[in-house]
Amino acid sequence: MRMSRFVGQRLREAPRDAQTASHIFLLRGGYCRAVSAGIYTLLPLGRRITRKIEAILREEMDRIDGQEILMPMVLPGELWQESGRYDQVGQELLRFKDRNGKDMLLGMTHEEAVVQIARTELPSHKQLPVMLYQIQLKYRDEARPRAGLIRVREFTMKDGYSFHTSQECLEKYYQRAYQAYARIFKRIGLKHCLAILSDSGMMGGAVSHEFMAIADCGEDTIFASPDGQYCANREVACSKLAYVREQPLPLEKVHTPNCTSIEEVAAFLGKQTSQTGKAVFYKDSEGKLVFALIRGDLEVNEAKLRKVLQSPELNFADDDLIRAAGAVPGYASLLDLDLDRLRVVVDHSAAQSSNLVVGANQSDWHCLNFNFERDLPDKSKVQVADIATVRPGDPCPVSGQPLQMLKGIEVGNIFQLGTKYSAAMNCTYLDQDGKAKPMIMGCYGIGVGRAMAAVIEQSHDEYGPIWPLTIAPFQVHLIGLNHSRDDVREACEQLYQEMQDRGLEVLYDDRGEKAGFAFADADLLGIPLRVIVSPKTLASQEVEFKWRHWGKRSEMHSLNGLVESLQKQIQAALAEFSDAQDSP
RNA sequence: CGGGACGUAGCGCAGCCUGGUUUAGCGCGUUUGACUGGGGGUCAAAAGGUCGAGAGUUCGAAUCUCUCCGUCCCGACCA
Structure with missing residues (x-):
């Protein structure tokens, strides 16, 4: 190609909106142009790169017996009503009506569409396992697109879906997909890419991994053990904290005027914040009050709590709601509280520590020496779970070494979906015994444009990107x-x-x-x-x-x-x- | 959705506070010509603007007021 004919002007200065290296260089180099917030046109330079990435994706998907298909971006709402997601998913799903008033949507992921194919094309166990994939546009109506191609509304994604007759078969294939992903990111030239444990979120399913390109501008926070034995998204990361166990002392009420925060109480009583119990209140999806109790020096991890409660939504509760349940904001306590009026989750840190300072459920009063085992005899109304946010330096749950905190860009993920979609959408095959059984599914995604941007984040100098030969334009x-x-x-x-x-x-x-x-x-x-x-x-x-x-x-x-x-x-x-x- | 900032030529900005010599400027980029020729060179000429949109105040609005729209940043949210 002659440069005199090549489309895409270089800019001496980056638009003010561009903040991260990839965003700045993608615009300055003439790789892409913004059309609207989070919506981009790829110019020849950017397109040449994404085509190379796509070629690698196709090769590696084909190597694990994937078969490429192409599903529509525009889907009928009724298909998503079958899986239940039409109503579950929030505003990221762009819904609209066609000329006949029929509910339509822009696909943000294609489980429903692929299940529709699988259930008609794969009637027999003899045909399984199968993996279908596509490289197709997705649309998610993000509240906040940012950082150029890293978080966008419209984007190209490689998404694959596998169908199996047994969990064992899925797990075996999942391993192959995992290996394929490792090869893909190596070939694309992402040097620092970790596969980490993640929360499967609205996707459902038990096991999932995210592939994280380590970069300072990454949106995800990762906790990694220095020996590489443990690596997890903050949303699910746990640690092996030691809890202070002592001989339980008698409960004692103390006057603590104007001490509504943990810091104030601890300072007033001359205690460490880790010797206190903190009450945090939320409102779940059904509007019910949630009382979360955690050791005072720790923070509640809302992603974990959401999972424990099986509540897709979680908001801070306002004081009125707290009072309505009989609790006193600032001095709330599980003691003297009617536990039928709210949901209670106690973090291990609070359940296992001895002699904590907690609220007395009375303004300006706290209680000394709260011991969960002793002081809450009826455990049936209480969930004990890990709902704590890991902090840098906390001990690794595997090796006990201090966990490091890293930032990462999620460039790919793999999920063991199980039968969530096949069961809901009647995607069955006839097994050897002549019975119809739901297929067991996995799904596998990689964002193409995001991968390109992630490469720049990891490979550039002050003058511009340094492309790996494998994807260079x-x-x-x-x-x-x-x-x-x-x-x-x-x-x-x-x-x-x-x-x-x-x-x-x-x-x-x-x-x-x-x-x-x-x-x-x-x-x-x-x-x-x-x-x-x-x-x-x-x-x-x-x-x-x-x-x-x-x-x-x-x-x-x-x-x-x-x-x-x-x-x-x-x-x-x-x-x-x-x-x-x-x-x- | 909460907090903050911004919107003037393709990009970066000045002008706004204190309304009127502003025919709205400057740098980069673009066009034409000349001189140049190893890290965004020099000179000369030129094209390019509904000052985000609407309403209002005023003799007069890029400038003051209100509403809306858009964009970015922090947070919330995020298969």
Whole structure:
């Protein structure tokens, strides 16, 4: 491709809206343009990259026996009513009516659509297992798109769905998918990518992993053990905290005027916050009050609590609701409370610690020496669970080592769905025994544009992206300096022709711009190999070449045999990514 | 949905507070020409604007008031 014809202007300055490296460089380099909040057009540069990522995705999905299909982005509401999600999912699902007034929606994920296919196309156990995948647009009406292509409303996703006759078969396939994902991210060039335990959220299902590209701008918080034995999303991460166990002392009421916060109470009584119990109130999906009790120095993890309560929604309760249940805000306590009027969840930290300071359920009074086992004889109305937010440095649940906190971009995820959708939507097969059974499903997603952005976050310098050869928009950037001179132009044209003949992907800067201008553009394009032709190099029948990741350093190479040499270097470099080709 | 900021040419900004010599400027980019030629060069000329939209105040509004829309940031939410 000749740069004089190539669409996508480089910008000297980034739009003010762009904050993260990937957002800035994607816009400055002319990879994409915003159309609306979280909605982008990919320009040729960006599209060339996503096509390469998509090609890798197809290869790896095919290698684990995936079959590509293409489902529509526009779906009838009734299909989602079958699974129950039409009403469950919130405003991220964009609903609208067609001209006949029929409920329609834009697909944000395709379980329903693929189940519709599976239940008609796969009637027999003999056909299973099967994995169907697609690379298709999704739409999620995000409340807050951000960071360029990292969090968008419309995006391309590779989503795959597997169908099995047994949990065992699903687990086996899940392992293959896991391996395929590891290969994919390696081939795409994501260097720091962790597979972590995650919350399956609205997807349902028991086991799931998220693949996180570690990057400071990532939205997800990860807790990782330094020895690599444990790695989990903050939403599910747990730790092995030690709890203070002592001989229980008698309950004692103490006057604590104007001490409505844990810090105030602890300071007033001369205690550590970890010697107190904190009451946190929420309102669940049905509007019922939730009383969460946790050790004073810890925070409630709402994602965990939501799961314990099986409540998709959870909001802080207002004081009126708390009072209505008979509790006193600021001094609330499980003691002297009618537990039928609310839901109670007690964190292990509060259930297992001895002699905590808790509220007395009376304004300006607390109780010393609360012991859960002793002081709440009727445990039937109380759930004890892990609802604590892990803190950096807390001990790893596996190794006991202090957990590190990392930020990550979720570039992919895999779920063992089980029969959630097949059961709800009557997706059954006839088994050997002649009985209809629901298929056991898994699902596997990767965001294409987000993966591209994540690569920039991990691989750039102050001048622009540094693309891995496997997904680079071009392999070679050929630049002619003093391009108006016949000898330079002719040498460039000849090289350009030869590179194309040999199948190299080459972008040829034939614009005749000044060196500084051309180099600055080249840095923003981030093409791995750069070849520079100028009167200076031609004087010795040479050209200059360098790898983008070298920075400004370069080497000379004789014109003779140049293209062959580049081809070899490219093959060698690609081979470094392709030990991923080994069978799992 | 809560908090904050912003909206003037493709991009970055000034002007607004204190309304009127503003025919709305500047830098980058774009077009034309010349000189240049190794890290966004110099000179000359040019094109490009419903000042986010609407209403109001005023003799007069980019500037003051109100409403709406849009965008970004923090939080909430997020298969």
